[in-house]
Amino acid sequence: MDKLRVAVVGAGRWARRAHLPGWSRDPRVEVVALVDSDPVALGEAARLFGVGRTFEDYRQVLDDPTVDVVDVATANTAHFEVSAAAIAAGKHVLCEKPVHRDYRETQRLAEAAASRGLKTKLGFTFRYAPAVLHAKSLIDAGFVGTPYLFNGFEQNSQWIDPATPMRQVDPDADPAVIATSSIEGYGAPIIDIMHWWAGARLTSVVGTMRNFVPERVVLATGRSQRLNIDDGDMWICEFDNDLVASIQSSYVAVGALPGIEARFYGSEGAVIVRLAQESGGCQTIRTATKDEPEFVEREIPARFFPPGATSAEAWDSLFYANLCADFTTEILDGGATNQGDFAQGALVQETINAFEASFRRRAWVDLPLGGVA
Known part of the structure; x- marks a missing residue:
C-alpha cells in the first residue's frame, strides 16, 4: 500500500x-x-x-x-x-472520543481490531500538539527526572453563556441527577496526556463535579431548560510510581480555546505546556530545572510540526494534521506501533468511569475497575 x-x-x-x-x-x-x-x-x-x-x-x-x-x-x-x-x-x-461511555465496550473493540490486524486511533487531538510532543521527548530523555506531580487543565469559556446552544447532551435526562459532561467531553484529552506522560499505572482516584449554569439552551430543542450537567470538576489521582496528579476540566471557566495546560514536575526539572489561541499563537512550552528554577519558554523544533506549519496556525487544523499524519505512518509502515489507539481510549474512559464512581460514592475508587462502569 x-x-x-x-x-x-x-x-x-x-x-x-x-x-x-x-x-x-x-x-x-x-x-x-x-x-x-x-x-x-x-x-x-x-x-x-x-x-x-x-x-x-x-x-x-x-x-x-x-x-x-x-x-x-x-x-x-x-x-x-x-x-x-x-x-x-x-x-x-x-x-x-468517546468510542463508548463504558470503558469495557471500548476495550472490546480494541481487542476485535487487534485480532484482525487492524489499527485504531482516538481523536485525542492534543497529544499531537507540537508542544506536547516536544515535552514528551524531554520527559523520555530524563529532563524531569523522577516524576513527582502532574497538574492537568482543560478549561475555557465555550459555554459560559447559557444562550449558547449546548451540543451532545440529553434534553430528557433526569434533572435531579447530575450527569457527566465536561469531564467526558473536555477532560478526556488531558487525561490521555496524564497517562502518557506518567508512564505508570493509575491506582486510585477521588474528586467532585458541579453544575454551575443550571439552565441553558439545548441545540436539539432550541429551548432553554434545566440541564443538570457537570460543567466543572476536579480530581486527584495516585499512580503506582508514587506520582500524584490532578485533573480539572470546565467549559464555563473564562479563557481562550482550547485551554489545555499540562504541568509535570520531577526531581530534576519541570515542563509546562499551554495550548490556547492567544498572543498570536496556539501553544507554548516552558521549562525549568532544579539549578535554574525560573521557567523560560523554549522553541519547539521543526520536526514536531507538519511540513511548513507554525504555531501561528489555528490550533485545531495544526494539531489534527499531526494526528492524521501519525496514523497514516503507522498504517503504511505496517509495524506494531499504534499510539493513542482504542486500548488507550479504554484506559481514559475507565479513568472517567472511576471519576464518576468516586463522585457518586463520595469516596476514593481503586483501579482497575473490574465490573464497575
Whole structure:
C-alpha cells in the first residue's frame, strides 16, 4: 500500500475544522468518500474539500475495497456503532472520543481490531500538539527526572453563556441527577496526556463535579431548560510510581480555546505546556530545572510540526494534521506501533468511569475497575 484511502463519516463542524483539513494536507492520503445524513452539510463539505463520492448511509462504504480507513466524526451516539461495523468490515478506524461511555465496550473493540490486524486511533487531538510532543521527548530523555506531580487543565469559556446552544447532551435526562459532561467531553484529552506522560499505572482516584449554569439552551430543542450537567470538576489521582496528579476540566471557566495546560514536575526539572489561541499563537512550552528554577519558554523544533506549519496556525487544523499524519505512518509502515489507539481510549474512559464512581460514592475508587462502569 503506497497511498491511504479514507472515508470520512460525518461532515459537521469538527470534521470540517479538523478531520478533513488534516487528511487533505498529507500527500500520502486520498479522501475517497464522505458520508453524512444531512445532504446540505454533505454537499458543502464535499465541495470545500474536493471529495468526489458522497453517501448518506455509512454502510455504503464498508464493503468498498477502495476504502482503507473509516474516520468516525459523527455525533457521540453513533461512535460505537460505526466503529464496530467498520472493524467488522476489515477497516482501520479513527474515531472521535468517546468510542463508548463504558470503558469495557471500548476495550472490546480494541481487542476485535487487534485480532484482525487492524489499527485504531482516538481523536485525542492534543497529544499531537507540537508542544506536547516536544515535552514528551524531554520527559523520555530524563529532563524531569523522577516524576513527582502532574497538574492537568482543560478549561475555557465555550459555554459560559447559557444562550449558547449546548451540543451532545440529553434534553430528557433526569434533572435531579447530575450527569457527566465536561469531564467526558473536555477532560478526556488531558487525561490521555496524564497517562502518557506518567508512564505508570493509575491506582486510585477521588474528586467532585458541579453544575454551575443550571439552565441553558439545548441545540436539539432550541429551548432553554434545566440541564443538570457537570460543567466543572476536579480530581486527584495516585499512580503506582508514587506520582500524584490532578485533573480539572470546565467549559464555563473564562479563557481562550482550547485551554489545555499540562504541568509535570520531577526531581530534576519541570515542563509546562499551554495550548490556547492567544498572543498570536496556539501553544507554548516552558521549562525549568532544579539549578535554574525560573521557567523560560523554549522553541519547539521543526520536526514536531507538519511540513511548513507554525504555531501561528489555528490550533485545531495544526494539531489534527499531526494526528492524521501519525496514523497514516503507522498504517503504511505496517509495524506494531499504534499510539493513542482504542486500548488507550479504554484506559481514559475507565479513568472517567472511576471519576464518576468516586463522585457518586463520595469516596476514593481503586483501579482497575473490574465490573464497575
